[in-house]
Amino acid sequence: MQSTESLFENIRNDFPILKRTVRDNKPLVYLDNASTTQKPNQVIDSIADYYQNHNANIHRAVYALAEEATEAYEATRDKIANFLNIKNRQEIIFVRGTTEAINLVAYAWGRTHLKEGDAVVTTEYEHHSNIVPWQLATRANHAKLEYIGMDDNGELILDDLDKHLATGKVKLVTFSLVSNVLGTITDAKGIIEKCRAAGVLTLIDGAQAVPHMKVDVEDLGCDFFAFSGHKMLGPTGIGVLWVKKSVLETMSPFHGGGDMIREVHKYETTWNDLPYKFEAGTPNIADVVGLGSAVDYLTKIGMDNVREHEIELTKYAIEKLSAVKGLHIYGTKDISKRGGVVSFNFADVHPHDVAQIIDEEGIAVRSGHHCAQVLMERLDVAATSRASFYIYNTRQDIDILVNSLNTVAKVFKL
Numbered sequence: 014m015q016s017t018e019s020l021f022e023n024i025r026n027d028f029p030i031l032k033r034t035v036r037d038n039k040p041l042v043y044l045d046n047a048s049t050t051q052k053p054n055q056v057i058d059s060i061a062d063y064y065q066n067h068n069a070n071i072h073r074a075v076y077a078l079a080e081e082a083t084e085a086y087e088a089t090r091d092k093i094a095n096f097l098n099i100k101n102r103q104e105i106i107f108v109r110g111t112t113e114a115i116n117l118v119a120y121a122w123g124r125t126h127l128k129e130g131d132a133v134v135t136t137e138y139e140h141h142s143n144i145v146p147w148q149l150a151t152r153a154n155h156a157k158l159e160y161i162g163m164d165d166n167g168e169l170i171l172d173d174l175d176k177h178l179a180t181g182k183v184k185l186v187t188f189s190l191v192s193n194v195l196g197t198i199t200d201a202k203g204i205i206e207k208c209r210a211a212g213v214l215t216l217i218d219g220a221q222a223v224p225h226m227k228v229d230v231e232d233l234g235c236d237f238f239a240f241s242g243h244k245m246l247g248p249t250g251i252g253v254l255w256v257k258k259s260v261l262e263t264m265s266p267f268h269g270g271g272d273m274i275r276e277v278h279k280y281e282t283t284w285n286d287l288p289y290k291f292e293a294g295t296p297n298i299a300d301v302v303g304l305g306s307a308v309d310y311l312t313k314i315g316m317d318n319v320r321e322h323e324i325e326l327t328k329y330a331i332e333k334l335s336a337v338k339g340l341h342i343y344g345t346k347d348i349s350k351r352g353g354v355v356s357f358n359f360a361d362v363h364p365h366d367v368a369q370i371i372d373e374e375g376i377a378v379r380s381g382h383h384c385a386q387v388l389m390e391r392l393d394v395a396a397t398s399r400a401s402f403y404i405y406n407t408r409q410d411i412d413i414l415v416n417s418l419n420t421v422a423k424v425f426k427l
């Protein structure tokens with residue numbers, strides 16, 4: 014069997030983009046994986062193969078190509094089911110990404126189930142895609158949006174959840190399994206247990222979790238689970254919403270159109286079976302195929318190995334970054350509660366200036382509010398710099414980052 018170390022060494026060869034140089038012929042050091050990940054040849058080739066050899070519309074025609082395209086599309090549904098331990102493939106809906114998944118729930122579940130005076134509870138460390146759809150849904154139905162606060166360690170204050178649940182008004186609690194800014198891993202099972210005891214549904218935003226660790230959706234016990242393909246080596250424009258069947262059956266359609274219907278008459282329509290009732294129109298077939306290849310790729314590496322690699326890199330990064338003069342790291346130092354994301358600030362140097370200077374060295378990190386302005390307000394900052402790691406990153410990438418940050422510290426006399 015291949016050792017974990019050599020496994021990760023060889024991985025870089027699968028990613029053509031990692032061979033290129035940027036700016037003044039500097040090797041690319043890509044550390045913006047929380048934003049989107051690079052794609053291996055296996056994923057790129059599967060999309061090209063689909064268009065070169067199998068392209069047709071799905072679920073409709075009976076000719077050979079249409080059958081092949083349908084099989085390839087539906088095979089990914091089965092791969093997702095295996096990858097996340099989902100027992101019923103009818104509960105898996107293909108969407109454009111996490112954002113569309115949450116909007117689907119806010120519209121198709123929220124519109125039917127939220128009543129005046131009800132509450133939806135989210136957290137202070139959510140991505141905008143798990144805040145704004147709930148602002149829209151609660152406002153439309155005269156319900157309220159409430160928050161679970163965060164302590165200075167970047168962990169949720171679960172007493173807040175208890176207080177909200179005690180009102181008897183909460184219909185849904187929603188949270189990200191891993192924060193995209195702090196990397197905090199949420200105590201999902203603890204929250205879900207409390208919500209289930211109170212008869213409250215739960216939605217997990219798994220965008221920063223599914224690419225980085227083993228996730229067992231059945232074991233979590235939530236009602237909704239969302240994630241994006243492009244953050245896990247897959248193409249952009251494809252993601253997944255999982256909904257427990259008993260809940261999905263109570264939801265009205267999101268989009269109306271082809272494929273989601275059984276019969277259409279002048280004034281009445283009946284719906285197709287699950288999950289097709291929620292997949293209107295010609296879907297993103299090629300990228301579903303690409304997502305299937307990404308799942309194959311990650312399965313071959315093993316998600317426990319992925320997590321182990323990221324723990325090792327994150328530990329190393331926190332140790333090295335902590336020694337940079339004037340640099341403050343946000344979030345917990347407890348690596349068992351943290352994913353491969355490190356957000357930081359340099360005294361009062363603006364993160365955009367930091368990102369711009371280190372970009373000259375070929376380093377790609379994100380700077381800004383990371384679509385988490387509620388969290389920025391809680392941290393009392395306008396922005397942070399963020400380095401985020403994935404399977405192809407190395408200790409050397411972190412060394413290059415740390416060296417260039419030392420230069421920034423010198424430039425700004427920190």
Ligand SMILES: Cc1ncc(COP(=O)(O)O)c(C=O)c1O
Nearest residue numbers: 110111112140142189193220241
């Ligand atoms: C935690 C979290 N949720 C949701 C999203 C939105 O994902 P997408 O833009 O793929 O819909 C992101 C993207 O950064 C994220 O990090």
